[in-house]
Amino acid sequence: MKILYALILNFLFLSLNSFGQYYPDVEWERKSAKSLKMDQTLLDSAVSIASQYENSVNKDLRIAIMEAFAREPYLEILGEVRERGGPAGLVIKDGYIIAEWGDIERVDMTFSVAKSYLSTVAGLALDRNLIHNINDKASKYVWDGTFDGAHNQKITWDHLLTQSSDWSGQQFGLYDWADRPPREGGIDEWRARTLYEPGTHYKYNDVRVNVLAYSLLQVWRKSLPQVLKDEIMDPIGASTTWRWLGYHNSYVNVDGLQVQSVSGGGHFGGGIFINSLDHARFGLLFLRNGKWNDQQLISENWVKQVQRSSEAKSDYGYLWWNNSQGGWEGVSKEVYYAAGFGGNYIIIDEANDLVVVTRWIDNSKIDDVMRLVQMSIK
Template sequence: MPSPTDIFVPAPHSAGWETIAPAEAGFDAGRLSATIAFAQENESPWPRSLYYPDGSYVGNVEWNERGPWTEIVGPVRERGGPAGLILKGGRIVAEWGDTARTDMTFSIAKSYLSVLAGIAFDDGLIGDVEEPVCKSVDDPIFAGPHNGKITWRHLLQQSSEWQGELFGKSDQVDHNRQIGPGADNSRKGQRRELNAPGSFYEYNDVRVNVLGYALLQRFRRPLPQVLRERIMDPIGASQDWQWQGYSSSFVEIDGREVQSVPGGGHWGGGLFIGARDHARFGLLIGRKGEWNGRQLVSREWIARSLSPSPTLANYGYLWWLAARPGLPPSSFSALGAGSNVIWVEPERDIVAVLRWIAGAATEGFIDRLLAAQA
């Protein structure tokens, strides 16, 4: 990590973005070119429309979703082709595809929720992550002997075991869910016995949406508005991104109708954003929440976010941590289906953003990127 006086900060979106030659950035130009070609050649198998010819939404097919909770209740937008960029020291060393296109980004939105939770923590809206959410969010969804024990940390580490229905979707929809290469979702949606909050990890989009709803209750205003004011505008992001909720996720806040936003595009909606904006966001987190001399998110929160969870060692507060040999221990990722990736290596000040790469090829891209360093 460079010293603070050496840190380059990209100019705001409208002012352009400085580039750097691969050799000057410490990369072998030929190997880096081959790495980019690998990303372009391994496009996601998902249809561009995000619907298969029989009308099935890709998410329902991808996760073997069936039964009463399959309805798509948020907007869906046709995706673009493979795209991405690589930053070294904040400068663009490589770029391909349409990196400004505001495509759906699926579960990368979870990592944005993590940062919003950090802002709530820094502002005192969350006093203690170990405190039950019901202490500061007076709502029936956090009532009772089970849900009443759920803490903010449980929600952030996906170990809450929250039970119930939110915006027409039951937590049961993601019972027995698996993710990643080789995932077996043959039993997904089959009800299982719940464990004590904080004792069991499960990737569950309804429970992440519960976190988004809880944060909305604390901020008392739309989360996309908070994100724009506190993070995206200060880091010079474009004005093009949007965070869309469900037709069923409007709630009343202080007499106003406000839409709660989800942590992905499981049922449509979520974060619609370009790769360049993702890269700025990844750069902010890699630099421990600081941008151009301003601490936008506390270093304490970033450290907590990137610390292993007790129920899954390669998971933090909605961020994925280095999980296999050969990866720099400090590296971490925001991951979304499709596949969409923000990969950050803070020690080398590298950020890579991938849009629409085949999931099985993601690790191959990272390995090639690391090998391309001269």
């Protein structure tokens, strides 16, 4: 009887806790820092840093890309690029907007933050049993030659999601070895390099992330932006202004239809173009462990999995970063985040019920912003 009573109490507690959480409707409610027992001065200082310390990348992002990756052979912009705006962002506490700066409705490129959206589409495929196990070999699902060869046949979904596959090949005219090559050597050496055993070596590489996006397209058998829209963005009330784009040459035949295979970043153009408010909704979904109101949009298990450190890199999970190694000084190690070129971030702090979105911040200042926001919570 005591056990039954305890179970009932626990159920009621969880239910009340869930019902008590705020989720924004079309209009997002704003509250003052004081009403949530936060220190306004410290919060204002965080906002001041985020808005005043702008990233140095050229506002013409076509130029910024060419400058950042000038060392890469055969570098070519294959997807859409647009000029960026200025610093912008929001702080969300207990689900409410408590601070904002810049043009939070401006649609901008977000570069590698797109990888965390791509990770979500992979998680949905696992939830729907389209992928049976994260450790399954990708070649079991994609048999068109993408994973042919002694090395590539070993690659699993886990390896692709942790950027530890060392996939070797060319996709949409882009060679894996030409993406962020080492400073030593030349084309012949890079091509003939020794491949690392999948799962043992982390390497940030957009070509391989795009291989993951292509592989998920083969699994879903429909456009990944459509999957994201139907399963995530529409249910959380995102705007209709966001776009997820690939390259002019990345259209593939899917059951007789030409579908664009999208990019997991903006390295070669394309990727996700989105405003700060939609980023914040996406972040709040993860803060709420995949739940939105009374709907479990993505499993809580997946939300937990993306935060875990991978074997190949301790501060990187399934296309999400984490602060487990204390890289952001003075910021709690439980924080995890999506990050993209040019100072784009979606930061999740479950312990403090926080989401912080920043656009075009000087990367060296992001830990200062987070430290001050966390300090503002009394």
